[in-house]
Amino acid sequence: MHKPIMFNRKPMSIMKAIVKPNFDNKTILTDSCWQYVEMWLKRKHEKDALFYWQQSQHFYNASLTLPLISSPLTSYYCFLNAAKALLIVKKALIADHHGVSGRQNKETKVSLNNEIVSFKGAGLLHSLSRHFDEPLSLEEYSLKNILYNLPFIHRAYNLTYTSEPELFIPIINPVFVKKEKSKEAWFEAELEQQHSSKHTLNKLPEKYERDESYKEKCIIRRTDRFYWTSGRDSGSIKNLTSYHKKIRKQLLYIYSPNRLWYIKRNASISIINRGTITLTFAAMHKLSELARYTPQVLEAHLESQHSWLLSEFIKKSLLQFIDEISSEITGDDFRVTGFRN
Template sequence: MAHRAIILKNAKIRPHKAFMRPTFDAPTVIVSDQFDYVELWLKRNSSLESVLYWKQAENFYKASSILPDGSKAITSYYCMLNAAKALLSSKNISFSHLHGLSGRSIGNKTSLANELSTIKGTGIFVSLSRYFGANLSGRHVSVKDALYNLPFVHRSFTVTYRGAQELFIPIVNPHFVRQNRGNEAWFCAEIIDDKYKKREIFSRQRGWEVDIGIKSKFVIRRKRRFKWNTSRGSKKSERINQLIKYHQKIRRDIKYIHGSHRLWYFKRNDRVDGVLPWPTPVLIYIVMHRLSELTRYDPKRLRRHFECQHNWLLSEFINQAADNFIDQIASDITGHELMVPGYRARF
């Protein structure tokens, strides 16, 4: 099907870090400190309450930076807790101040599979997960399964657990296109890693297919379409609303890793064991909450975890989790994409 890229403000429309209400026509904001930018944005656009929550998140973030790995789970968790409150408050979403999670250990073996979290019916976590489109009340999950589904530690996970299958496929040039003659539009991206350039892989991904009309590249696209109507009398606001709704759905399968470059990944949905179709910030929150519980209530067990085969995986998580979580929350609060100085586009 003949198509062309959808252009907005002289640029291709690409996936956005903000999940709910991305501002697609806003330029990327280059900031050396996300906390300062979001605080200024909240002061101009939200309530004092949200500003105070955000400032608390920043204080706990800074405290984490000077603590050893075995201690920083507490401050990192409270950083995330307050950032979540700031997000919910900025969107005028009411929430219970209960945490919304409880954890427990099973068995005597020191295993991440034996660290379990139960999601409650109310609390900050419940409101946060619903904001990101996931109703998880009553569910149970292990730290191991949650870590398996996090893109920024997936390499560490598959090295630690040799039998684990890879879930995340790197993509380049992700963007939205439309028919040359017609109103249908969809999302597509290119696969450049040879080991993933296989039609049989993507024939098993629910809702996705290979664009066989493109011979020079290996391009995947979402099967489901949305309307991009530019005919006379149509409104830009209606087109953007259609795009935002569609974008929320593709973000279930398209994941982002915080860094100096935009790094997007396709998360395979044909796996069964251990795969959780849950938003990344929700999974980060679950793991950090359980680690903070161990830090407070069972430091001996936590120490054993850091002396096991998975100690490197835990260290990678603890040292990257807050940055990935705050990056997502900052984008959702403001609707903007924030990047560090020195950022260069890779597509």
């Protein structure tokens, strides 16, 4: 038998921050994380990070007033400055160049497959990748492939490209549990009935399996373990933080009033082994290049059959990216006010 790990009188669940989540704090209820992070940076005397955070907010506000064909430029600089604030807080190296570039295949057809994004071996995106323990090699992806790997626009993607399988499996009640009379602990979550088929279970990532001890519902669990004794034990918190960082790369969320968590499925050649922050940063950089240098091409994309997908990305990525960066900077979870489970 096992039961949820209780910490501060509540079951311990996954958190938004990948690196150093603050398990001790309650969820921050706010309609905008800008002011909270600003106060947090002032309290920590992070003057340089505060400057970039405020710059990021200025570009964010500008993006809200611009049309889709222009807003990728200011949105990217919003992301760039927010990323700098994060890296300064984490004492990481900040390079002068962006660490990402784009190009177009020579085909004349307007296609997201022809828009290529290159991850460089140095630069700010490289520093972000290092912070999240992501691949540091020089790699190229199509813009279409990057958008496929972003959960917050996945419905729009699947309605645009109907032949490709869904990549994210929704999970509910994600929690860390501990075996009774033992230090052995692990992560588990529930799959909704419509996602509990054998086909879906076969697509779970490595080291996940169904817990057959549950008969009335479909519970999946992580097969590797960590040791937990008490929330007052620094060793237990350290073990959990390390374990959380490892599994969090496969568990992604969508910014929403609800807690919308997903597990990234396995066995797809289109899977990119990177997180939402770095992929969103790279995709917006590519769109900002189009907005700056070839706005006619961007306009053609926005008038094509994938226009809704691009529109959803341009509009929704602002909230998603800033929510994720805010959690990474502070270690806290953020949620809008006036909502109850």
